[in-house]
Amino acid sequence: MTVIITVALLFGALGVVMLREKEARRPAAGAICRTNLTGLGTAMAIYANDYADRFPQLPGTGPWAKQLGFSYDLTTPDFSPGGAQSDVGRTVTASWYLLVRYADVSPKAFVCPQDGQRRAFDYSPTKTKGPDLVELWDFGPDPYKHVSYAMHLPYGQYPADRSRPASFAVAAEMNPWMKEGDFVPPPASITVDDWKGKVSFLPRYWDQGTPWEKWEIQRANAFAHEREGQNVLFGDSHVSFEKASDCGVRNDNIYTYWSSEDGAQEDDRRIGTNPTARDKDNDAKSKDDSFLVI
DSSP states (O other), X not given: OHHHHHHHHHHHHHHHHHHHHHHHHHHHHHHHHHHHHHHHHHHHHHHHHHTTTBXXXXXXXXXXXXXXXXXXXXXXXXXXXXXXXXXXXXXXXXXXXXXXXXXXXXXXXXXXXXOTTOOOOOOOOOTTTOOOXXXXXXXXXXXXXXXXXXXXXXXXXXXXXXXXXXXXXXXXXXXXTEETTEEOOOOXXXXXXXXXXXXXXXXXXXXXXXXXXXXXXXXTSOSSGGGSOEEEEETTSOEEEESSSOOSTTSOOTTSBOSOSTTOOHHHHHTOBOOOSSSTTSSOSSTTOOXXXX
């Protein structure tokens, strides 16, 4: 009996130590994410200073795409009107990659430590001497595997620039409606027991404070950081940890878009419509409508 009790106590102590180590790692990972986004915000401001106050946007007029419409290591793409790459698919990550090309940002800065789906882009030229890292145009052939942060859609009707207010969300941890570059549809039904593995619509009641309302809010947050919230980069380059996704201009939901620009009501701003396709309908409807995607 003494041996059994001793073993049980040892296992209990080991469990406490492992829990404390896990809890200690969470703040560290969160700090790295904040540091990453802060650095990206600084780089975006530097980029905008050199490009007429515009935040990174890959040239061309092609559609928003999952994969780049030309080879990511193409030496001299032609983005001029009528050029070979002027109207091909453009990834959001290709716009992020402009910070690697022109603002000395490391590809590692685009990966959140708590995003198990992503890994840092590891590129090395071939033995025949390929292009350098700063000569590439995206994070490899499957760029969504190497970026943890969603950016305000740069190819829509309202791309972001430095004229946006300080409360406008420019980037954040990954949109919960997107996984591996694909869209995640809302489930037909969901229970409180399985919220961790699914996402759905936002709640209509935000101030009740009950466990159910907390769960409703959590399932609309990014998957990183235990769904407790997300680090958000705002228009003035500051980063803060937001416990709910309705944290943009006038409580705008940063991961969805409004139904229309005219007369958007509070529910429309705070809940909005989740992305389901890469087309002109899935786009911000106003300069105040943040829409963070990959």
